[in-house]
Amino acid sequence: MLSLKNITKKFDGRLAVDGISFEVETGETLVLLGTSGCGKTTTLRMINRLEEPDSGDILLDGKSVKDFDVQELRRGMGYVLQNHGLFPHYTVAENIATVPNLMNWDKKKILNEMESLFEKLNLDPTIRDKFPEQLSGGQKQRVGLARALITQPAVLLMDEPFGALDSITRISIRKELKGLADFQEKTIVMVTHDVQEAFDMADRICVMDQGRIMQLGTPESLLFDSSNAFVKQFLKDQRLQLELKTVKIDELKSVLPVEWYMNSGFKSGQSVWEVLEDSLASGDATIPDPGMLMKGFFSFKK
Template identity: 50%
Template sequence: MIHFNGVSKYFAGIPAVSDLTLNIADGEFTVLIGTSGSGKSTTLKMINRLIEHDEGSILFAGEEIRQFNPQVLRRRMGYAIQSIGLFPHWTVEKNIATVPSLLNWPKARITERVSELLALLNLEDHFRHRYPHQLSGGQQQRVGVARALAADPEVLLMDEPFGALDPVTRAALQQEIARIHQISGRTIVLVTHDIDEALALADRLVLMDAGKVIQQGTPLEMLTRPKNAFVQDFFGRSELGVRLLSLGNAGSAARRGEWLDEEAIPESMTLREALSQFIARQTDRLAVTDAQHQPLGVLHFTDLLRQKGA
């Protein structure tokens, strides 16, 4: 879907991205991660030409991005950012409809699409007539994501989209994005500095430093086969065990055919979160329910010791 070939970008003669070669596959959830100034946001913004690359080539669906009119290119790519950027004097419905309106979609189709996205992002229909100042931060961010998805773009670009949110709202939106990716199969490229967010969402991680890719691979590969000491230190040597647990879930590790009559945990809970439940409840067994809240099995504390990630 997206291919960087020897791409460099300079600001005042100093390289922000240097000789970058990177492939982002169709339908893949790719997360760019790294320290501040590593070049991850610059890399993302070069995809939709918010920043023009100085050297090399960037291909989108097989064509050099400079062959596209920038506005046409951006309408094929949804873009969601931390600051959201909703138009304050427009209703939620009008904000979401920004790109479809520019594309001259019929009004009935726009109304239908707004309804679809409100439902997809768990916003009740009455929100369509509200203004941004009448929404919470989390609701505003959901509207920002809905606007980015409104014209059914081929690629969704996200630059620190949840960075300003409280932990509870942030976790809920992470789950929504993961669900949307699973449902739609859309190509998503997300920039974050949050390691746990990256591990939870990525099909493939790209770790950058000083404008270069240091290592890329699945979350499990990055944790268990680090290329060098920098990668080990970045992901935290002392936290390796609990981060590996974050890659598995309770449903995959629960023992079928067993049950406990006590408060259960959902199958979607990560094993890292389950570890906290074991400690908080001072128990060595936890009942697990499926997506329909039906009994699935029992997770034993000793099962955590056998996990090697997902």
């Protein structure tokens, strides 16, 4: 478990991070969400000690990060940067092998792990000997992920990991990652300013503004249980879509007619959004009455 306890950080006399505390359970994904300059990257960089806090403490499984050897601490934490952060003069294989080489892994083990990551991350193995500038944005980002994952760190820190990608590539990498067992087991802190991405990836979301936490909770609680004007305003433009994605069809049982349930062919666990999407994609009326579904959704919200 990762705990931040009342962390502050000033740059040139100005507070960039102002009393942040949160805990991330083992295996949980916490997303830091907020507009530019609110202190997301600084918070993340204090976890792996690329910045030192002015006050407060950060504990990893009960031990202060200050008490770790800094290199050892960073090896236990994968770090994915917005613009991939690959070394331009290293090939793909050399980039991915950087930390394993520092840890004196034998060549065979490095090659095996690399091969398996290429497969999991949908990377074409022929790019191994290419340099970063010869890759597409999506490939570079996948290589950055492979580099962070190869030593199987328990903690993964990701700073806008999909920020430089087009929306289609971004959504498909997100889906792939979420499906990976390696990924699901990790304790993850991810930074984004993209509301949809936060809702898509997070177990819990920490909304930040001017170095402070405005609200921290599950996606559901941010949407349906927020007395916070800042958070409401922040989610305003995308609220309907977020709600449709967050509410599960099973939750509407009490507000939809029994016939609708019998005839509509949805899968338990699907969000209302997914049911609507399936219906559109199939082109036929798998939903007997989408209007009734929406009516049910709005009466559920009341």
